[in-house]
Amino acid sequence: MSEWNKRFTHLIRESRPDLWGNWALAPHLQTGAVGVLDPSSGSFKLVAEAVPQARFADRAASSTWKLSSEGVSRHQADARAEAAFVDPNTGLKIKPELAYTWKFQKKQSLVSEFAIAHESVISDLGVLSEQYEWLLRQAEKVGFARDGRIVQGFGVITGVVYANSGVNLGANEQDASYTLGGTAEGLHALLGDKGPAGRLKASYGYSRETRSLDKHVWPATEGTVPSSVIPIAFAFSSFEGTTLLPSWRRRVERLAIYLDSKASKVTTYVVKAKLSYYLKGKRHQEPVITITGGLSGAFADIPLSATKMTLELVFKGVLRDEKRVMSWDMPLGQWPKGEMHLDITGTWPGSSKVTIRDDLNNA
Numbered sequence: 001m002s003e004w005n006k007r008f009t010h011l012i013r014e015s016r017p018d019l020w021g022n023w024a025l026a027p028h029l030q031t032g033a034v035g036v037l038d039p040s041s042g043s044f045k046l047v048a049e050a051v052p053q054a055r056f057a058d059r060a061a062s063s064t065w066k067l068s069s070e071g072v073s074r075h076q077a078d079a080r081a082e083a084a085f086v087d088p089n090t091g092l093k094i095k096p097e098l099a100y101t102w103k104f105q106k107k108q109s110l111v112s113e114f115a116i117a118h119e120s121v122i123s124d125l126g127v128l129s130e131q132y133e134w135l136l137r138q139a140e141k142v143g144f145a146r147d148g149r150i151v152q153g154f155g156v157i158t159g160v161v162y163a164n165s166g167v168n169l170g171a172n173e174q175d176a177s178y179t180l181g182g183t184a185e186g187l188h189a190l191l192g193d194k195g196p197a198g199r200l201k202a203s204y205g206y207s208r209e210t211r212s213l214d215k216h217v218w219p220a221t222e223g224t225v226p227s228s229v230i231p232i233a234f235a236f237s238s239f240e241g242t243t244l245l246p247s248w249r250r251r252v253e254r255l256a257i258y259l260d261s262k263a264s265k266v267t268t269y270v271v272k273a274k275l276s277y278y279l280k281g282k283r284h285q286e287p288v289i290t291i292t293g294g295l296s297g298a299f300a301d302i303p304l305s306a307t308k309m310t311l312e313l314v315f316k317g318v319l320r321d322e323k324r325v326m327s328w329d330m331p332l333g334q335w336p337k338g339e340m341h342l343d344i345t346g347t348w349p350g351s352s353k354v355t356i357r358d359d360l361n362n363a
Contacts, residue, residue: 002023002041002214004023004024004110004170004214005021005022005023005041005042005043006041006042007069007108007110007170008021008023008110008112008168009021009042011067011068011110012233017247017249017362018159018235018247018336018362019161019233019234019235020037020042020044020233020234020235020249021042021232021233022042022231022233022234023042023168023170023216024168024216025168025216025218025230025231025232026044027228027230028044028046029157029231029234030049030050030157030160030231031056031120031121031122031157031158031160031234032049032050032054032056032122032156032157032158033046033048033049033050033156033157034047034048034049034050034051034138034155034156034157035047035048035154035155035157036142036144036153036154037153037155037236037238037248038153039153039249039251044157044234044236045142047138047139047141047142047154048138051122051127051131051134051135051156052131053130053131054122054127054131055122055123055124055127056120056121056122056123057120057122057123058118058119058120058121059118059119059120059121059159060119061116061118061161062116063116063192064113064114064115064116064191064192064193065112065114065115065116065161065163065192065232066112066113067111067112067113068109068110068111068112069106069108069109070106070109071105071106071109072102072103072105072110072111073102073103073105074100074101074102074103074111075100075101075102075103076098076101077098077099077101078097078098078099079095079096079097079098079099079181080095080096080097082095082096082099082181082205082206083206084096085182085205085206085223086223087182087186087203087205088201088203088223088224088225089183089185089200089201089203089225094183096181096182096183096205097182098181098182098184098187099179099180100179100180100181100187100191101177101178101179102167102169102178102179103175103176103177104169104171104174104175104213105174105175106171107172108170108171108172109170109171110168110169110170110171111167111168111169111170112166112167112168112169112232113166113167113191113192114164114165114166114167114191114192114218114232115164115165115166115189115191115192115202116161116162116163116192117162117163117164118162118229119159119160119162120159120160120162121158121160121235122156122158122159125158125237125246128155128156128237128239128244129242129244132150132239132242135155135239136148136149136150138154139151139154142154149239149241149242150238150239150240150241150242151239152239152245152248152251152252153251154238154239155236155237155238155239155245156236157234157236158235158236158237158246159234159235160231160233160234160235161231161232161233161234162229162230162231162232163229163230163231164189164192164201164202164226165189165190165201165202165219166190166202166217166218166232167180167191167215167216167217168215168216168217168232169213169214169215169216170214170215171212171213171214172211172212172213172214173212175210175211176209176210176212176213177209177210177211178207178208178209178210178213178215179207179208180204180206180207180217181204181205181206181207181208182203182204182205182206182222183200183203183205185200186200186201186202186203186204186205187202187203187204189201189202189203190202190203190204201225201226202219202225202226203223203224203225204217204222204223205222205223206222207222218230235247236248236249240252240304240332243304243330243332244333245332245333246333246336247336249336249337250337252332252337253304253338254300254301254302254303254304254338255302255303255331255332255335255339256298256299256300256301256302256339256340257275257299257300257302257339257340257342258298258300258339258340258342258360259271259289259291259296259297259298259313259342259344260341260342260344260357261291261292261293261294261295261343261344261345262294262295262296266347267293267294267345267346267347268293268347268348269293269315269316269346269348270290270291270292270293270315270316271290271291271292271313271316271344272288272289272290272313272314272316273288273289273290273291273297273299273311273313273314274288274311274312274313274314275299275302275309275310275311275312276309276310276312277302277306277307277308277309277310278306278307278308279303279305279306279307280305284306286299286302291344302331304332304338305332306331306332307329307330307331308327308329309327309328309329309331310325310326310327311326311327312324312325313354315346315348315352317348317349318349322352324352324354326342328340335361336361337361337362339360339361340356340361341356341357341360341361342354342355342356343355343357
């Protein structure tokens with residue numbers, strides 16, 4: 001898959017960090033599908049149509065999907081001067097009423113606009129652990145198993161955002177543009193501009209572009225209506241051995257905790273950080289880290305198999321210390337990127353605070 005899917009995925013994750021993009025609208029990305037995901041591109045290779053015994057549920061979703069990078073604008077214009085076309089909703093030859101034009105000021109800018117049908121998810125991810133032996137056999141077929149264990153990158157699509165219709169457009173050149181023209185109702189339905197689609201299905205009568213664009217439109221042909229819903233984004237779960245990694249987004253080699261007291265200029269506490277966890281049933285204690293106000297520290301080489309992890313932060317005071325304790329039973333399965341970023345703030349003798357940085361943990 002092209003660089004466009006990377007840009008698309010990055011844009012999606014500003015609001016939905018658990019999702020991968022499907023820029024090219026590949027139809028094989030279905031809820032429950034089993035296969036291999038390349039984290040460098042987001043491309044998915046199908047191995048099996050569905051994991052056995054998985055049950056699916058629909059999740060509430062907005063009726064519209066509108067994402068764009070900087071320098072993209074959409075304009076509306078009267079299109080009645082254009083040539084007549086056969087309206088697929090009525091079978092009549094009519095004049096276009098309306099045209100939408102997207103203009104791209106910058107090269108590599110993009111826009112994604114869709115009328116959402118629904119979001120489908122596996123209702124209970126426990127089925128993936130229950131079906132581990134079956135999944136392991138599928139992974140062995142494509143070389144994603146080692147020593148009888150599944151390796152990262154092989155897994156299951158656990159959720160899909162489906163659209164009735166819409167467009168993915170990316171500018172390969174500066175000042176590119178793309179136009180769709182047709183009936184007002186057909187175009188409104190195409191992009192979900194008027195909410196959920198009514199009796200008329202999405203359609204357009206003609207398309208036009210200037211300069212080079214990477215474009216993926218559904219329905220793919222002018223003068224037609226959508227034949228099915230199309231996947232535009234998906235969530236993926238993988239494994240490290242037998243440990244399920246929900247919302248997997250990259251290969252994790254080691255676990256790490258990053259502690260930052262630079263978030264506030266007035267942080268004055270000295271903090272003693274103590275980390276312990278279990279490896280193969282035995283408790284392991286990391287060397288204590290001392291962090292003074294305005295500096296940072298890290299436990300950056302934690303084994304993937306670490307469990308029952310406890311982080312104790314002791315904020316040093318003159319008469320008494322303040323203690324904050326955080327714990328994770330299975331950090332590898334709980335931290336999407338294998339990292340936990342924490343901000344340490346507080347001005348002595350006032351209260352101290354530890355903040356989980358979800359923006360960094362999920363980026």
